[in-house]
Amino acid sequence: MPELPEVETTRRAIKPLLEHSIVQAVKVRQRKLRWPVTQGLERQIRGEEILKVARRAKYLLLIFRHGTLMIHLGMSGRLRVLPVSVPPEKHDHVDLIFTNRRVLRFHDPRRFGSVLWVRGDPLCSPQLAHLGPEPFDEAFCGRMLFTAAHGRRVAVKNFIMDGRIVVGVGNIYANESLFRSGILPGRSAGRVALHRYQGLVAAIQEVLTEAIEAGGTTLRDYAQVTGEPGYFEQALQVYERAGEPCVNCNSVIRRKVIGQRASYYCANCQR
Numbered sequence: 660m661p662e663l664p665e666v667e668t669t670r671r672a673i674k675p676l677l678e679h680s681i682v683q684a685v686k687v688r689q690r691k692l693r694w695p696v697t698q699g700l701e702r703q704i705r706g707e708e709i710l711k712v713a714r715r716a717k718y719l720l721l722i723f724r725h726g727t728l729m730i731h732l733g734m735s736g737r738l739r740v741l742p743v744s745v746p747p748e749k750h751d752h753v754d755l756i757f758t759n760r761r762v763l764r765f766h767d768p769r770r771f772g773s774v775l776w777v778r779g780d781p782l783c784s785p786q787l788a789h790l791g792p793e794p795f796d797e798a799f800c801g802r803m804l805f806t807a808a809h810g811r812r813v814a815v816k817n818f819i820m821d822g823r824i825v826v827g828v829g830n831i832y833a834n835e836s837l838f839r840s841g842i843l844p845g846r847s848a849g850r851v852a853l854h855r856y857q858g859l860v861a862a863i864q865e866v867l868t869e870a871i872e873a874g875g876t877t878l879r880d881y882a883q884v885t886g887e888p889g890y891f892e893q894a895l896q897v898y899e900r901a902g903e904p905c906v907n908c909n910s911v912i913r914r915k916v917i918g919q920r921a922s923y924y925c926a927n928c929q930r
Contacts, residue, residue: 661732663794663827664870666717669738673763674712676740677721680757681708689752692767693733696753697776704728704755704776716790716826720781727781733771739764791825794863799825801857808848808856815851816844817918819863828863830920831898832870836862838897843929844922845915869894897923 661669685701697703704723713720719738721728730738743762747754753765753774765774777784792798807824808815816837819828828836837844839862842855851859873894896906901914901923910927 661717661736661875662829662832663717664832664867664873665875666719666732667714667871668875669732670712670714670719673719673738673740676761677709677712677757677763679708679710680759680761681706682755683758684754684756686754686756687752688747688754689770691770692752693731693771693773694775696774700728700774700776715782715787716793716822718781718786722781726776726778729773729775729777729781729784729786730765731773731786733767733769733773735769736765736767736772739766790822794825794827794867799860801853801860804856804860805851805853808851811848813848814845814917815842815848815859816920816922818848819859820918820920825863827867831895832863832866834898834923835866835896838924838929839866841929843926844924845917846930897925899923 682704684705687696687700690696703726707723707725709721710724711720711722713722717731719730719732721730730736732738741762741764743756743760745762747764748766750768751764751766752770755763757763765772775786781787792803804819804824808818811818816833818824819836820830820833834844836859840855840859842851842859897912899921900912903912904910905912905925905928908925908927910925912923912925915922915924
């Protein structure tokens with residue numbers, strides 16, 4: 660599944676190509692995605708200019724003067740900016756065609772993504788209104804996590820993956836961040852000390868920064884807008900490395916299912 664680094668990589672790639680472009684037409688080949696593509700989308704944005712390409716959590720926001728097109732990549736979604744002459748392929752569900760003869764093409768084999776039109780402030784939409792801070796926001800700090808975790812028995816890994824606490828820390832990056840900060844993924848969130856949460860925040864920000872700079876992580880479906888893979892996979896220290904030696908101490912990396920997600924850890928380095 661594309662996580663925050665993959666979505667931010669996509670945003671950075673399409674931003675210079677789409678901002679100030681004017682929509683000439685919209686073609687919807689498959690309306691049945693996670694939620695149905697908004698009816699009358701072409702009527703809403705034909706002839707309109709994309710003012711800004713932004714991101715909130717794992718949603719890409721194409722901001723127009725009178726509303727926002729919210730795009731979620733789901734499990735297997737991908738966006739490409741192509742010449743309008745390039746024919747669509749299987750699973751190319753939505754095209755935004757621009758007056759400059761480019762097309763933004765939404766590709767999603769599993770159809771868990773979404774393309775939704777929202778009037779007004781998108782941050783007040785049902786998809787975004789309940790979310791916690793971004794991991795690079797000033798509000799996201801060790802004290803904030805420590806306070807929110809008070810009395811919580813939930814595993815710390817599930818806690819930091821909860822979008823109401825902080826957005827964008829998906830399974831891959833939660834595993835890697837907990838390893839770097841030396842915290843067992845199954846430890847109760849309420850039993851992690853303040854100074855350890857401060858170290859965890861630093862690790863989350865470090866891991867996400869490195870992943871964004873590497874173009875994300877390609878394990879199955881994800882590829883960058885250019886078609887290239889994400890290269891952070893080469894830097895993974897625990898994720899999907901069960902049975903291999905720890906990069907720090909040579910102990911065997913273990914795998915455990917926590918909250919229906921695979922967790923990877925070193926029992927010697929993490930506690």
